[in-house]
Amino acid sequence: MGRRKFVKASGLAAGGLMLAPSVLSAKAHIDGDDTIRIGLIGCGGRGTGAAIQALSSGQNVKLVAMADAFRDRLDDSFKRIKNELAEREMDASMLAVDEENKFDGFEGYKKVIPLVDVLVIATPPGFRPIHFEAAVEADKHVFMEKPVAVDAPGVRRVLAAAKKAKAKKLNVVVGLQRHYQDKYLGWVDMMQNGVIGDITTSYVYWNSGGVWVRDRKPGMTEMEYQMLNWYYFNWLCGDHITEQHIHNLDVSNWVKQAYPVEAQGMGGRHMRTGKEHGEIFDHHYVEYVYADGSRMISQCRHWKGTASKVTEQFQGTNGSAPEPGILLTRSGHTIMEHKSRKDPNPYQVEHDLLFDAIAKGEYKYADAENGAKSTMTSILGRMATYSGEVVKWDEAIESELSLAPERYAWDANPPILPNPDGYYPVPMPGETKVM
Secondary structure, eight states, rough: OHHHHHHHHSSSSSSSSOOOHHHHHHHHHHSOOOOOEEEEEESSSSHHHHHHHHHHHSSSSEEEEEEESSHHHHHHHHHHHHHHHHTTOOOGGOOOGGGGGGEETTTHHHHHHGGOSSEOOSSSSGGGGHHHHHHHHHTOOEEEEEOOOOHHHHHHHHHHHHHHOOOOOOOOEESSGOOOGGHHHHHHHHHHTTTOOSEEEEEEEEEEEOOOOOOOOTTTHHHHHHHGGGGGGGTOOOHHHHHHTTHHHHHEEETTOOOOEEEEEEEEOOOOOOOOTOOOEEEEEEEEEOOOOOEEEEEEEOOSOOOOOOEEEETTTTTTEEEEEEEEETTSSSEOOOOOOOOOOOOHHHHHHHHHHHHTTTEBOOOHHHHHHHHHHHHHHHHHHOOOEEEEEHHHHOOOOOOOOOOTTTSSSOSSOOOOTSSSOOOOTTTTTOO
């Protein structure tokens, strides 16, 4: 009930379960084919994993089209999916992507969309507003990875498309998989229902050692290099506070059934300072404020050799939540302890539920609005750390500062370029303008 209340309060869905004949179910009645045709846009590790999970949903599904900016990544993804199906002894015919339905380059997604019923969107975050908007315009159901944008214009674009998706009764699931994880569902529900009182403080963390770096190769254009190393450029990634820490920020919003009204904080580059690390910070510390005056204290960093911590904690007026699945009274007695060690994989659950609804012709999932607003929460924090200013939500979400390039092409210049020594300009608090 707690999650359903949050869904309703967030404007994601009205009235709980919604049933409506889908485009897919109508098609099945017309031509007798109930196969759900899937298209994959973005064939990296996450996209490959999401495609396998979609094919493992237990429904009559086939992957029939794929697109990626890089052809070699598409081919590698195809091979990995094929091998995974064989290893799991699954039906090989579910991988039904003919050569003519493999598309590379920036425009490949446009060729995938007409061929499918469901889009799996796992491109770098900067492309997701474009791809989601196109999917909704073409009446496609969507699984979309998080975050869903990298700047305020992109967030507004996703919100507009989300409104259209609701009107069309298109199911949309966003890869904030904690919303589909048993340990979180019960834990959040109890906090929303006041078991530890009013939540006064949230503590959220994504402290880790960082991610991959890919070498610059001879003859590679600047656009190719940045696309290959998308994590280190804001027009593609949004910084790691957006790309990864969104998970933890989203949990706080979920528990609070609200979004912050302002943020202030600090950040910079301490350990990850090489030219190969692009323009993003390696640490952020943000204090968010909700409308009721409660705080969310946020930490994320990419420092090798330091303590890792990826979790959420909450303090209430009548108790605390020291980790996911555990609730304590003020005196330290246990109210809840989630003990199951056999919870289903939430990455798989989100696909199982999505494809079950699509197969039944039901409209049940509308995650895009919350996905956009939790993405904006992360962008609000980035604006605060980059500028050193107190940044208000209402002003930030109306910002016209777009991070997108003027055009998408291999010979085009990205929005940020290195200096003669190969280093990229880095945001400087007190100087950098974020709106």
